[in-house]
Amino acid sequence: xxxxxxxxxxxxxxxxxxxxxxxxxxxxxxxxxxxxxxxxxxxxxxxxxxxxxxxxxxxxxxxxxxxxxxxxxxxxxxxxxxxxxxxxxxxxxxxxxxxxxxxxxxxxxxxx
Numbered sequence: 001x002x003x004x005x006x007x008x009x010x011x012x013x014x015x016x017x018x019x020x021x022x023x024x025x026x027x028x029x030x031x032x033x034x035x036x037x038x039x040x041x042x043x044x045x046x047x048x049x050x051x052x053x054x055x056x057x058x059x060x061x062x063x064x065x066x067x068x069x070x071x072x073x074x075x076x077x078x079x080x081x082x083x084x085x086x087x088x089x090x091x092x093x094x095x096x097x098x099x100x101x102x103x104x105x106x107x108x109x110x111x112x
Contacts, residue, residue, distance in 0.1 A: 053094055056080065061101040064092055069101075069109060 056062065060072045062082070070082030073089060080094050
């Protein structure tokens with residue numbers, strides 16, 4: 001088969017298993033792209049959620065990740081108690097809170 005490939009041309013090429021400089025730059029570019037598109041935004045959201053959870057206090061109106069709307073009546077280290085209806089309270093993990101709502105959101109939701 002060597003008569004199809006010039007031996008002088010074959011000597012100047014790299015071996016198939018060794019990446020060249022262009023491939024290395026492409027690999028580094030992909031890592032940087034993944035960092036800015038996937039990793040960095042996820043870290044930012046996690047940091048914002050951690051700050052929100054740390055600021056939750058008694059009387060705040062929240063929505064859990066499961067969609068339960070309630071008013072915080074007690075805050076512990078790992079759990080909080082939500083009043084979801086008159087004399088109906090549930091205890092949830094504090095990290096299950098998805099959003100802190102503005103005051104008066106529960107009254108507005110009851111009108112609907």
